[in-house]
Amino acid sequence: MKFAELGRLYAISKTFLNYGLDELVPYEHLPMGSRLARKALFWLGNEHKDKSLPERCRLALQALGPVYIKLGQMLSTRRDLLPPEYAEQLALLQDQVEPFCGDIAVAEIERHLGAKVGQLFDNFDAKPLASASIAQVHTATLKQDGREVVIKVIRPGIDKVIKADIQLMKLLAQVLAKYAPEADRLRPVEVVEEYEKTIIDELDLMREGANAIQLRRNFEGSKELYVPEIYSDYCTHKVLVMERIYGIPVSDIAALEAQGTNMKLLAERGVETFFAQVFRDSFFHADMHPGNVFVSREHPEDPMWIGIDCGIVGTLNKEDQRYLAENFLAFFNRDYRKVAQLHLDSGWVPMDTKVEEFEFAIRAVCEPIFEKPLAQISFGHVLLNLFNTARRFNMKVQPQLVLLQKTLLYIEGLGRQLYPELDLWKTAKPFLENWMMQQVGPKAVVNAVKDKAPFWAEKLPEFPELIYDGLKQFRTQQQQLNQMQQAFQQHSRNMAKSRFWVIVGGAMLVGGAVLYGEQEGAAKVAAVLGVLACVKAYWHTAKG
Incomplete structure (x- = not known):
């Protein structure tokens, strides 16, 4: 382990102990090695005894930086898994991270855009509108035409912090891969590499701008989702300028109810939008925590989502799309034999697994769930139980699905927060059935012909010559x-x-x-x- 990595490991341990997070696990429940390590760091103790444990959790994650802040953001949406006091504290990580100085932001903008702020913008506000883990945003108007914009600036020096954390995570993953009994199934090295790619991509605002342009095009003219316009002429790798929106934060339930928002329709559209991104477009916003999601103030009876911060997006290949859709439908139809067989066919569990035993284990987990009222069914709990069951059958973690799983949990958390009676199954099933029909039914044949038609039309004039050459070659x-x-x-x-x-x-x-x-x-x-x-x-x- 390098000196820098040892230093970061010590910093993480110090932060956890200074905020008293060792109280999360009672001392008597700690393994002997952990007890000895805790005694060895006797000079580190809780320096924030005046604060509650949930608040200390939030402050510790915030102090540790972007990698840990994003962990808190994800957990904040799982109100069915966390006590309310923890979820409420972690929700503050979504857009209320400590900002950096406005003068530094101005200097960064001018350095990367190559011009003075006053030459490009009017009404620039040095006080940030919001501050997140990796960047913060300021408001202004374009000097050229007066359009209102927000300017996103990457935190100076954040690259080094993230890379140091990633190196430490890689080292720990390698140790786990070598010594942990379930390493082959969990594939920690591959998971960390996938996470590294995701978070490093998020540091590149040119990539985020391109993602937003693609997502905006996919939902152009849609009633379900609006993505603000990106002003590419003002964008660099460290600065992004985009249209300013005036939506209501999705976490502000009181404001949404006050304007008469159709909460049921809004929640259902959130689920439909997610499945459209995954299966229709194979391009989905993978960071849908409440700080990145707003609701339009217009037409509350016909509500529209607004999505920002497209730094993290996910894609799936056709094979993964097909297996996921078939798994979802088989699960919704309680066809556990098919769920088990699909896991074998896709290679997610070893081929020597006895399908009958796997089917029985899945049924034992899922059948009791379907006996409950729909409002009490949590997809998060279903996933957790299924993963625990699959662990017995040596199911491997699929790195390409990590973002999808996280986003699905975000979406369900948001949907249930808006409309607790949300029926995820009823909302998703028609979409998936229609998508499958387009993939394997008569529509699939028609679509394939349409897709290939331009190619065939281009090659049609060459057919006589190709046939002649083919016959000549056959005779020879x-x-x-x-x-x-x-x-x-x-x-x-x-x-x-x-x-x-x-x-x-x-x-x-x-x-x-x-x-x-x-x-x-x-x-x-x-x-x-x-x-x-x-x-x-x-x-x-x-x-x-």
């Missing part, structure tokens, strides 16, 4: 085949003659050897004939 190949067949037949005849003369020659030589003692003259004649027969056999072999 047929002639070559006939010649090869004749040569093979001649070779077979020569080999047959060769074998005949070998037998004759061998017989003569053996006979000569037998007669040598009694009739020397006859033996010599037989030997000479035998040699001639062998020469004749060699000639036929050479000729063949």
Whole structure:
């Protein structure tokens, strides 16, 4: 372990102990090694005894930086898994992280855009509108046409902090991969590498801008989701300028209810939008925590989502899409045999797994859930129980699905916060059934023809020439085949003659050897004939 990594490990331990987070696990429940380590750090103690444990959790994650802040953001949406006091504290990590100085932000903007702020913008507000784990945003208007914008600036020096944390996580993942009994199933190294790619991509605002443009195009003219416009001429890798929106934060339930928002429709549209991104577009916003999601103030009876901060997006290939859709539908239809078989077919569990046993284990987890009222069913708990069951069958973690799982938990958490009676199954099932019909039904054939039509139209004028060349090549190949067949037949005849003369020659030589003692003259004649027969056999072999 490098000195920098040891230093970061000590800093993390110090932060946890200074905020008294060791209280989360009672001392008597700690393993012996952890007890000894805690005693060895006797000089580190709780310095925030005046604050509640939930608040200390939030402050500790905030102090540790972006990697840990994002962990808190994800947990804040799981109000069905966390006590309310913890969820409320962690929710503050979504857009209320300690900001950096406005003068520093101005200097960063001018350095990366190559011009003074006053030359590009009017009404620039040095006080940030919001501050998040990796960047903060300021408001202004474009000097060119007066359009209202927000300017996103990456925190100075944050790259080094993130890279140090990632290196430490990689080191810990390698140790787990070597020593942990379930490392082969959990694949910690691959998971960390996937997470590294995600968070490093988030540091590149040019990439975020491109993601937002793609997502905006996918939902152009939609009633479900609006993505603000990106002003590419003002964007660099560290600065992003986009349209300012005036939506209501999705976490502000009181404001949404006050304007008469149709909460049921809003929650259902959140689920539909997620599945459309995953299965229709294979391009989904993978950081849908409440700080990145707003609701339009217009038409509350027909509500529209607004999504910002597209730094993290996920994609799935056709194979993963197909397996996921079939798994969801089989699960909704309680076809546990198919769920088990799909896991085997996709390679998510070893091929030597007994499908009957796996099916029975899945049924044991899922059937009691379907007996509950829909309002009491949590997909988060379902996933947790299924993963615990699959662990017994050596199911491997799929790194490409980590973002999808996280986003699905975000969406369900938001949906249940807006409308606790949200029926995730009823909302998602029609969409998935329609998508599957488009993939494997008559529509799939029509769509395939439509997709290939331009290619066929381009190649159509070449068909006569291609057919002529094909026939010409066929005739040439047929002639070559006939010649090869004749040569093979001649070779077979020569080999047959060769074998005949070998037998004759061998017989003569053996006979000569037998007669040598009694009739020397006859033996010599037989030997000479035998040699001639062998020469004749060699000639036929050479000729063949």
